[in-house]
Amino acid sequence: MQTISSELRRRFDNANSVLVLTGAGVSAESGVPTFRGGGNTAVWKGMPFNVISSARMVGRDLPAVWEWFDYRRSLLGTLAPNPAHYEIASWQDRFPDFTLVTQNIDGLHQQAGSKNVIELHGNIWRARCINCHARYDISNGDSRRSECVSCGDRLRPDVVLFGEMLPPGIFEQAADSARDCELCFVVGTSGIVYPAAGLPEIAKAAGAYLCEVNPERTALSGLCHEVLTGQAGEILPMLGH
Numbered sequence: 533m534q535t536i537s538s539e540l541r542r543r544f545d546n547a548n549s550v551l552v553l554t555g556a557g558v559s560a561e562s563g564v565p566t567f568r569g570g571g572n573t574a575v576w577k578g579m580p581f582n583v584i585s586s587a588r589m590v591g592r593d594l595p596a597v598w599e600w601f602d603y604r605r606s607l608l609g610t611l612a613p614n615p616a617h618y619e620i621a622s623w624q625d626r627f628p629d630f631t632l633v634t635q636n637i638d639g640l641h642q643q644a645g646s647k648n649v650i651e652l653h654g655n656i657w658r659a660r661c662i663n664c665h666a667r668y669d670i671s672n673g674d675s676r677r678s679e680c681v682s683c684g685d686r687l688r689p690d691v692v693l694f695g696e697m698l699p700p701g702i703f704e705q706a707a708d709s710a711r712d713c714e715l716c717f718v719v720g721t722s723g724i725v726y727p728a729a730g731l732p733e734i735a736k737a738a739g740a741y742l743c744e745v746n747p748e749r750t751a752l753s754g755l756c757h758e759v760l761t762g763q764a765g766e767i768l769p770m771l772g773h
């Protein structure tokens with residue numbers, strides 16, 4: 533069973549500013565399929581996910597992109613946060629300066645009570661107009677609208693697709709918090725997708741103590757001062773209690 537080092541325990545119990553970066557792995561125990569893991573890459577109708585989830589695909593076949601995200605919304609609609617989400621949510625009241633940055637679009641952190649979540653890659657429960665960028669909440673399960681009320685143009689998922697820039701200012705906001713944190717947790721991410729995977733490097737360069745939580749080695753393990761090998765839903769509660 534993984535143990536928490538006295539070094540990490542001391543830093544955790546005395547930290548003021550903490551940043552947590554999460555990926556698909558933090559939602560795995562809720563039943564959300566990860567993109568990689570076990571050596572496989574998620575595939576949809578024969579297309580690797582970073583093809584169907586790409587800017588080019590929106591231009592080429594928007595209905596196919598919607599089908600992919602409609603399928604994921606239907607799956608997510610049946611799932612709930614797990615102990616990892618709830619533990620992380622409790623940290624916002626524990627540390628004077630706490631920042632949660634996620635690559636996940638599933639909204640499970642917010643469902644667990646996390647506030648001010650920095651969503652680097654958008655949110656699956658929102659749509660936005662391709663033309664005027666008006667945003668729409670599509671979490672009420674009814675049939676999703678397809679046209680924009682104000683300009684009539686088509687809607688697309690309000691997520692960041694491969695080859696697309698992150699929403700203006702979002703990465704800078706996360707990078708600022710990474711530069712100020714004393715303790716940075718990297719939870720459930722393979723650390724392959726940029727610029728998200730660059731955040732722990734920014735934190736470390738600014739003197740933060742890096743701790744990874746993941747059942748497998750990742751592209752970021754070598755960068756971390758401490759690696760806790762296991763499931764986030766089992767390991768994170770060990771820290772808080």
Ligand code: BV8
Nearest residue numbers: 555556557566567568585635695696720721722725726764
């Ligand atoms: C951009 C939304 C400017 C959509 C997503 C630098 C170098 C190389 C390439 C690039 C680079 N800079 C930019 C690029 C291109 C690209 C990129 O990074 N490509 C990768 C594939 C190499 N980046 C972009 O396109 C970004 N935009 O850079 O714009 C630009 C523009 C044009 C050209 C150049 C630059 C936009 C990236 C965002 C794309 N959208 N999501 C959707 O969801 O469909 S990315 C999506 O994939 C997720 O959001 C996440 O970011 C990523 C998946 O990674 P993870 O979340 O880490 O999940 P994964 O399955 O990989 O790993 C899960 C981990 O959990 C595993 O380690 C596993 O062991 C662990 N785990 C499993 N169970 C548990 C667990 N851990 C803990 N507990 C458990 N129980």
